Amino acid sequence: MSDVARETGDRFQPKFDAQGLMTGVVVDASTGEVLMVAHLDEEALAATRETGLAHFHSRSRGTLWCKGETSGNTLRVQEILVDCDQDALVIKAQPAGPACHTGARTCFYRRLADDGLLQRIAS
Structure with missing residues (x-):
């Protein structure tokens, strides 16, 4: 498939x-809050x-995993958006509990400051 067809088709x-x-x-x-990557x-x-449940590839284990398969904190997919070059x-998704393995609602609960990381959302 050509890049043009992939990007505009x-x-x-x-x-x-x-x-x-x-x-x-x-x-x-x-x-619209970013939950995880x-x-x-x-x-x-x-x-x-x-x-209809979010599944991912675990790079550390080298296997398929369904988010929430052990915790119950699944992600029910509502819509998938594809970027311009489809990569x-x-x-x-509708989260059924915290998205982060730490128990925080989102994996993005800290912000980068001049001298380190600052908590931005209570976990």
Whole structure:
């Protein structure tokens, strides 16, 4: 597929990187708040589309995982937005609990300051 067709056409042709992954940015469908960033391979993308629950590729374990499979803090997908060159996704989801493994609502609970990290959201 040509770059022009990928960037302007209506055919979904996900563009995975050399490791077979693409970036997924998960946002709360109700508030727009960024919840987490993870990676999807073909298997995770297919499972997400099939089940309606966000699935990702665990780079540390090298396996498929469904967000919340052990904690119950799943992400029910409402909509998936595809970027212009189809190598990144924005996944709008309804969270069933905290998105971060630390127990924080979002993985982005700190902000970068001059001398380090400052808490921005109570975890």
